[in-house]
Structures are given as structure tokens and as C-alpha cells.
Amino acid sequence: AQSVAQPEDQVNVAEGNPLTVKCTYSVSGNPYLFWYVQYPNRGLQFLLKYITGDNLVKGSYGFEAEFNKSQTSFHLKKPSALVSDSALYFCAVRPVALDSSYKLIFGSGTRLLVRP
Amino acid sequence: NAGVTQTPKFRVLKTGQSMTLLCAQDMNHEYMYWYRQDPGMGLRLIHYSVGEGTTAKGEVPDGYNVSRLKKQNFLLGLESAAPSQTSVYFCASRTGQSLDYTFGSGTRLTVV
Numbered sequence: 001a002q003s004v005a006q007p008e009d010q011v012n013v014a015e016g017n018p019l020t021v022k023c024t025y026s027v028s029g030n031p032y033l034f035w036y037v038q039y040p041n042r043g044l045q046f047l048l049k050y051i052t053g054d055n056l057v058k059g060s061y062g063f064e065a066e067f068n069k070s071q072t073s074f075h076l077k078k079p080s081a082l083v084s085d086s087a088l089y090f091c092a093v094r095p096v097a098l099d100s101s102y103k104l105i106f107g108s109g110t111r112l113l114v115r116p
Numbered sequence: 117n118a119g120v121t122q123t124p125k126f127r128v129l130k131t132g133q134s135m136t137l138l139c140a141q142d143m144n145h146e147y148m149y150w151y152r153q154d155p156g157m158g159l160r161l162i163h164y165s166v167g168e169g170t171t172a173k174g175e176v177p178d179g180y181n182v183s184r185l186k187k188q189n190f191l192l193g194l195e196s197a198a199p200s201q202t203s204v205y206f207c208a209s210r211t212g213q214s215l216d217y218t219f220g221s222g223t224r225l226t227v228v
Contacts (some may be wrong), residue, residue, distance in 0.1 A: 020150065032215055043221040044159075051215065074150070090158060094215070101172065102147060102210070104217060106158035 004093055006107035013081045013114055021076040021110045023091030033074040034067055034092040034104065045092065050074060061085070078099045081114045088112075119143070122207050122220035129197045129227045136225040137192040137223050139207030146212045149176075150182065151223070152203040160204060165190055197227045 004025045013019045025031065035047040044048025055067045065076045074091060091107040120141045120195045121220040129135055139148065146167050163172030163182040179201060181193045188207075194201060207220040 005159075005160075034217075036219075044208075044219040046216070049215060052134070084128075101149075101161075101164050101166070103149065103161050103164060104159075104208075106151075106160070108156050110157040112168065 002093075002095055002105055004091055004105050004107035006089075006091055006110045008110050009108075010111045010112075010113060013112070014082050014116050015083050015114050017023060019078050019081045019085070019112065019114070020071070021089050023075060023107055024071070024073045025091075025093045026072065027094060027095045027105070028094035031096060032094040033065075034094070035059065035063070035074075035076050036086040036090045036092060038090065038109075040087075046083055047076070047089075060104050081112075083114045086112055086114045120207055120209055122219050122223050124223060125221070126224050127226070129194075129225065131197060131199060131227060133197050134168035134195050135197065135225075137205055137207075137225075138195075139190040139192070139209075139211040139220060141188055141190075141218070143209065143211070143218065144187070145218070146187075147207035147210045148184065148209040149210065149217075150190065150192045151206045152176065152182075153206060154203050162192065162205075192225075197225075199227045201225065202227045208221070212219075 033050040036044040050057045050067045058064045092104040123138045149164045150162040155157045165171045165184040168187040183191045205223045207218045210217045
């Protein structure tokens with residue numbers, strides 16, 4: 001079965017320190033990969049996506065993600081965390097379509113808490 | 117403003133009651149999706165539509181029905197609500213040529 005794993009329910013980091021939110025996937029073929037962020041009582045906001053090419057993808061708000069095909073991972077990173085980055089982060093993949101849906105498959109989410 | 121609008125934003129239902137959640141998009145998107153979000157489980161696909169007049173089941177379709185009579189609207193119905201349907205429901209849409217998914221702000225549903 002196709003799946004996305006976010007192994008950490010919560011990540012704690014001090015403001016100014018680098019952060020990493022982990023994501024691995026089990027999907028056939030070469031999927032498209034996404035990161036979304038959800039602030040309290042808000043919808044999902046797009047951060048970045050990987051389609052092809054350079055393994056390091058840069059996105060919104062200073063976030064970036066590193067694609068590793070051999071490890072089937074797509075970890076989200078930021079060099080210097082801000083308190084305002086505290087939110088719920090979702091990794092998602094869009095598999096090579098075996099049906100017509102072109103759906104996104106989501107991980108369980110990781111709560112990022114940045115302390116002052 | 118262009119985007120995906122969900123109504124209502126909040127609702128409390130009694131077990132056995134019915135209701136319809138509305139998702140409306142003004143971007144002329146072909147694809148529309150209904151997800152539910154539960155703690156520790158991420159977002160799971162309930163139903164989706166690839167165009168006006170078409171719908172299909174997703175990962176967790178039981179207890180829900182959908183309709184897409186107009187391209188811009190995707191309705192999610194609960195015929196007889198159960199406490200297990202307490203969740204936050206998100207609608208999303210995309211055009212067939214794009215990898216950009218636009219999400220609504222969600223509907224928080226509580227079934228008591």
C-alpha cells in the first residue's frame with residue numbers, strides 16, 4: 001500500500017536554531033512530493049514541492065526540502081527557526097496515477113514548536 | 117477573491133441527523149476533493165470528482181455521499197451522522213494541467 005510516514009509527532013527547537021521535519025514515503029514510481037503547513041484554525045497552505053531536477057527545493061518563508069531518492073525521503077528544513085514557524089506540518093505525495101484521481105496522500109503531520 | 121470556500125465553518129449535529137457541506141471554487145478547476153482530518157492520521161480522502169457530473173470513492177467513503185451537479189460546487193452529505201464522523205473536513209481543487217492544489221479553510225463538525 002502506498003503511504004507517507006512522518007515519524008515525529010512533535011519537533012521542538014529553539015528560535016534561531018536549524019530545524020528538520022522528517023518525511024519518508026512508500027510509493028511506486030517517481031511521485032511528486034509536497035509540504036503543507038497548517039496554522040491553528042486555518043486551512044492548509046502550500047510550502048513547496050518537488051517535481052524533478054535539483055534535489056534541494058526552496059519554498060515559502062525560508063523553508064527548503066531535500067529529496068533523497070535512495071532513502072525515499074523528503075525532509076523539510078530551515079536554517080534558522082522563528083517562533084512564528086510553530087504550526088502543524090504535513091508531507092504529501094502524489095503517486096504516479098494508477099487511477100484518475102491524481103490524489104494527494106498525506107502523512108500524519110508533525111507539530112513544530114519553536115520556543116523563544 | 118479567487119479560491120475555495122467551504123460552508124459552514126462550524127457545525128454541531130446530533131447522532132442520526134443529516135447535513136450537507138458545500139465546497140465552492142471560482143477557479144474553473146476540474147478536480148475537486150473532500151478530505152477529513154483527524155489527529156494523528158493526517159488527511160484522508162473521502163470522495164473526489166474529476167469533472168462536472170462525476171464522482172468517485174476515496175479511501176474512507178463509508179457514511180458519506182457526494183454530488184457535483186455544477187463544476188464549481190462539490191457537496192458532501194452525511195445522511196445519518198455518527199460520532200465517528202466528528203472531524204475537520206477540507207475541500208481541495210485543482211486544474212487538470214496543474215500540480216497546485218488549493219484548499220479551503222475547513223469545516224469543523226462535531227457529532228454528539
